[in-house]
Amino acid sequence: MTDKAQPEMMTGAEIVLRALKDQGVKDIFGYPGGAVLPIYDELFQQDELNHILVRHEQGAVHAAEGYARSSGKVGVVMVTSGPGATNTVTGLTDALMDSIPVVVITGQVPTTLIGTDAFQECDTVGITRPATKHNYLVKDVNDIARTIHEAFYVATHGRPGPVVVDIPKDIQFQTGVYVPPEEVKHRTYHPQVKGDPAAIEQALELMANAKRPIFYTGGGVINSGMAAVEALRDLVKATGFPITSTLMGLGAFPASNEQWLGMLGMHGTYEANLAMHGCDVMIAVGARFDDRITGKVDAFAPGSKKIHIDIDPASINKVVHADVGILGDCGHVLQEMLRLWHEKNLSEKVDREALARWWNQIDVWRARDCLAYQKRKDAIMPQYAIERLWALTHEMDPIITTDVGQHQMWTAQYYRFDAPRRLMTSGGLGTMGYGLPAALGAKAANRDKPVICISGDGSIQMNIQELATAIHHDLPVKVFLLNNNYLGMVRQWQELLHGNRFSESYVEAQPDFLALAEAYHWKGMHVTRPDELDDAIREMMAHDGPVFMNVQVVNLANCFPMIPAGQPHNEMLLGEEVKSAEEAGV
Amino acid sequence: MNKPATGIPPASAYFITPEKEREELHTLAVVVDNEPGVLARIIGLFSARGYNIEQLTVSETEHERGISRITIVCRGTPHTLNQIRAQLSRLVPVHSVADLTLMGDPIERELALVKVVGEGEKRVEALRLADAFRARVVDAHTGSFVFEITGKSRKVDQFIELMKPLGLIEVVRTGIAAISRGPKPLRAD
Ligand SMILES: Cc1ncc(C[n+]2csc(CCOP(=O)(O)OP(=O)(O)O)c2C)c(N)n1
Ligand SMILES: [Mg+2]
Numbered sequence: 001m002t003d004k005a006q007p008e009m010m011t012g013a014e015i016v017l018r019a020l021k022d023q024g025v026k027d028i029f030g031y032p033g034g035a036v037l038p039i040y041d042e043l044f045q046q047d048e049l050n051h052i053l054v055r056h057e058q059g060a061v062h063a064a065e066g067y068a069r070s071s072g073k074v075g076v077v078m079v080t081s082g083p084g085a086t087n088t089v090t091g092l093t094d095a096l097m098d099s100i101p102v103v104v105i106t107g108q109v110p111t112t113l114i115g116t117d118a119f120q121e122c123d124t125v126g127i128t129r130p131a132t133k134h135n136y137l138v139k140d141v142n143d144i145a146r147t148i149h150e151a152f153y154v155a156t157h158g159r160p161g162p163v164v165v166d167i168p169k170d171i172q173f174q175t176g177v178y179v180p181p182e183e184v185k186h187r188t189y190h191p192q193v194k195g196d197p198a199a200i201e202q203a204l205e206l207m208a209n210a211k212r213p214i215f216y217t218g219g220g221v222i223n224s225g226m227a228a229v230e231a232l233r234d235l236v237k238a239t240g241f242p243i244t245s246t247l248m249g250l251g252a253f254p255a256s257n258e259q260w261l262g263m264l265g266m267h268g269t270y271e272a273n274l275a276m277h278g279c280d281v282m283i284a285v286g287a288r289f290d291d292r293i294t295g296k297v298d299a300f301a302p303g304s305k306k307i308h309i310d311i312d313p314a315s316i317n318k319v320v321h322a323d324v325g326i327l328g329d330c331g332h333v334l335q336e337m338l339r340l341w342h343e344k345n346l347s348e349k350v351d352r353e354a355l356a357r358w359w360n361q362i363d364v365w366r367a368r369d370c371l372a373y374q375k376r377k378d379a380i381m382p383q384y385a386i387e388r389l390w391a392l393t394h395e396m397d398p399i400i401t402t403d404v405g406q407h408q409m410w411t412a413q414y415y416r417f418d419a420p421r422r423l424m425t426s427g428g429l430g431t432m433g434y435g436l437p438a439a440l441g442a443k444a445a446n447r448d449k450p451v452i453c454i455s456g457d458g459s460i461q462m463n464i465q466e467l468a469t470a471i472h473h474d475l476p477v478k479v480f481l482l483n484n485n486y487l488g489m490v491r492q493w494q495e496l497l498h499g500n501r502f503s504e505s506y507v508e509a510q511p512d513f514l515a516l517a518e519a520y521h522w523k524g525m526h527v528t529r530p531d532e533l534d535d536a537i538r539e540m541m542a543h544d545g546p547v548f549m550n551v552q553v554v555n556l557a558n559c560f561p562m563i564p565a566g567q568p569h570n571e572m573l574l575g576e577e578v579k580s581a582e583e584a585g586v
Numbered sequence: 587m588n589k590p591a592t593g594i595p596p597a598s599a600y601f602i603t604p605e606k607e608r609e610e611l612h613t614l615a616v617v618v619d620n621e622p623g624v625l626a627r628i629i630g631l632f633s634a635r636g637y638n639i640e641q642l643t644v645s646e647t648e649h650e651r652g653i654s655r656i657t658i659v660c661r662g663t664p665h666t667l668n669q670i671r672a673q674l675s676r677l678v679p680v681h682s683v684a685d686l687t688l689m690g691d692p693i694e695r696e697l698a699l700v701k702v703v704g705e706g707e708k709r710v711e712a713l714r715l716a717d718a719f720r721a722r723v724v725d726a727h728t729g730s731f732v733f734e735i736t737g738k739s740r741k742v743d744q745f746i747e748l749m750k751p752l753g754l755i756e757v758v759r760t761g762i763a764a765i766s767r768g769p770k771p772l773r774a775d
Contacts, residue, residue: 130634134678159676188618188619188681189678189679191676314676317668318669
């Protein structure tokens with residue numbers, strides 16, 4: 001015997017589970033079917049891996065996303081061939097857009113049947129190629145282990161993303177060699193993590209000489225991990241600069257801190273957008289200049305120098321020109337910047353007077369109180385509902401998920417996130433139906449934390465079937481439904497951009513949500529009056545089990561501020577309650 | 587039918603800004619792992635992002651290591667060409683991407699097989715021109731020739747143009763192979 005152990009032989013299905021275990025997987029979200037039966041058979045005969053049976057494969061991927069984003073681990077999905085695989089496409093695209101590490105294992109028809117239009121055959125790798133960071137069809141049982149290990153590597157290195165591994169059924173039955181993760185090294189994919197020192201120097205030089213600086217951060221900071229979050233917080237505090245972030249970046253910097261300006265972009269705050277517009281140095285970290293952020297690109301932060309730190313080479317210089325592009329992991333780069341900032345004593349160099357003037361200007365913008373809204377006694381304003389939810393729950397440090405629409409933007413504006421990995425939302429793809437399954441995934445990864453899905457009456461019905469998963473797997477999350485009887489965000493655009501023509505945005509024939517919740521064995525609640533709201537929220541949180549709370553809100557409220565069509569950041573629409581420029585002393 | 591509530595015309599919240607830079611033609615060398623689907627990935631990237639491919643040539647170059655080299659001629663503004671490079675370089679099976687045009691004036695060659703049918707004067711003229719272009723006769727029949735011509739794409743274009751009135755009936759081209767000048771190799775590391 002040599003000291004190298006005999007290769008371990010096992011069936012393809014056993015290899016799959018062993019590889020997952022060796023990757024540290026604890027939970028799998030999935031749905032069985034013919035082409036994955038051998039793997040499900042193995043699952044049945046073990047108890048290290050916990051399988052969570054969703055009610056639709058789209059839900060499995062969103063749950064895996066919620067799991068991944070709330071925990072920093074990889075979310076794992078298992079589905080069958082054909083319809084099982086095609087049902088994952090929305091979730092995969094969602095994870096791709098938001099850079100979420102997910103590994104999806106799909107069964108495939110036996111290799112001998114591939115290409116024959118066999119029952120439940122589809123070209124899974126072909127269909128998911130543009131929806132994944134990478135994907136594989138495994139045709140040899142001896143390649144299964146290596147491929148799965150590679151899939152985890154690819155999903156988590158560089159800019160994270162979803163990876164599909166398609167495994168034909170005959171391969172699952174065959175016997176082959178298991179290779180442990182340590183023996184797998186990627187042949188081509190080695191993204192740069194350390195930033196170029198010269199570029200970092202240049203960036204610091206710009207920052208130290210800035211008169212109107214601003215940090216603009218995105219989901220990349222959260223994806224990078226706690227080291228990046230801490231380095232960001234320290235650097236922002238050391239510099240004394242203001243900071244704003246994208247929807248995906250909320251929580252990386254605490255909303256309760258004085259230097260925080262709120263979210264930027266189409267529904268960002270007045271102060272954040274005007275500060276972006278007027279800045280002379282922008283430090284963009286792990287953000288990708290999405291069109292909902294920049295507005296009209298020509299008029300985006302005119303006259304500013306831009307520093308862009310990103311792990312993805314294709315994100316730098318894609319939408320706007322970066323004066324200093326730093327390719328690398330933002331954790332590494334921010335730590336290095338922080339170290340050099342102190343070492344070179346750059347705080348001394350900063351023009352304190354200019355910075356004070358900049359803050360004065362920002363305070364004037366803040367004084368307009370752009371999130372002010374009409375307070376009502378007779379009906380619940382949606383903004384008020386979120387404000388109260390925040391007031392009554394934030395000390396419990398809950399995880400919040402949202403669906404897509406006005407309620408999502410109100411959540412971003414009025415629920416003040418102080419920590420990363422507390423907001424799960426579909427930012428890039430804007431997928432209605434994300435919220436509930438994502439909440440279940442987040443709960444599976446964080447059983448000790450309250451999880452609340454803030455949803456809309458349109459969105460919740462896009463993956464409503466997952467109410468059953470919550471009961472089946474004891475995932476007691478809360479649904480806080482802002483029911484406005486409209487596809488509210490669509491209605492708002494129609495009001496503001498399409499001459500008030502509410503084409504198909506009124507939701508007729510709504511279900512009785514209370515009865516619906518109860519039919520799924522959830523506790524249902526229904527609130528219509530502002531004076532009932534606090535008690536209802538307390539009751540919802542105190543209840544030991546899943547609660548579906550239908551909050552009937554004002555139907556026609558609009559989400560402001562809003563940057564309308566074709567306008568630059570300094571041309572924002574504000575709500576009626578917002579102070580005029582004179583009142584605010586602008 | 588619902589009547590429009592107001593006369594306000596529809597607007598959009600997307601902002602399309604026209605490109606101002608001029609387009610250029612560049613030759614890229616992309617070294618990839620020769621795994622299934624790699625070509626589909628590259629072509630898919632071009633179509634999904636709206637980039638223009640003018641020419642594409644693929645072949646395995648290092649059999650033992652399973653490495654292929656893809657030569658792509660593409661058109662775009664300097665900004666787009668930059669993006670194409672960055673997008674290609676982040677594909678998982680891609681070893682390296684080089685813009686040969688940016689690195690200098692690369693050597694580029696293409697091969698074409700050209701079938702010409704004709705008799706008498708035209709046949710003689712076709713042979714004479716082929717000779718001038720250093721095209722080889724690789725197949726000859728009493729009524730036809732197949733010429734093999736190698737050179738820069740422009741030269742091949744010209745030859746084909748000249749053969750048209752002389753009885754050209756079929757053409758096949760390889761697309762270009764390109765390599766940089768000087769002692770430095772392009773590495774697949
Ligand atoms: C799957 C999907 N289909 C369509 C849309 C377009 N869309 C964006 S917001 C929205 C309305 C959402 O309505 P609701 O969930 O009730 O939220 P509200 O805006 O009323 O808060 C729609 C239809 C989308 N984002 N996702
Ligand atoms: Mg609604």
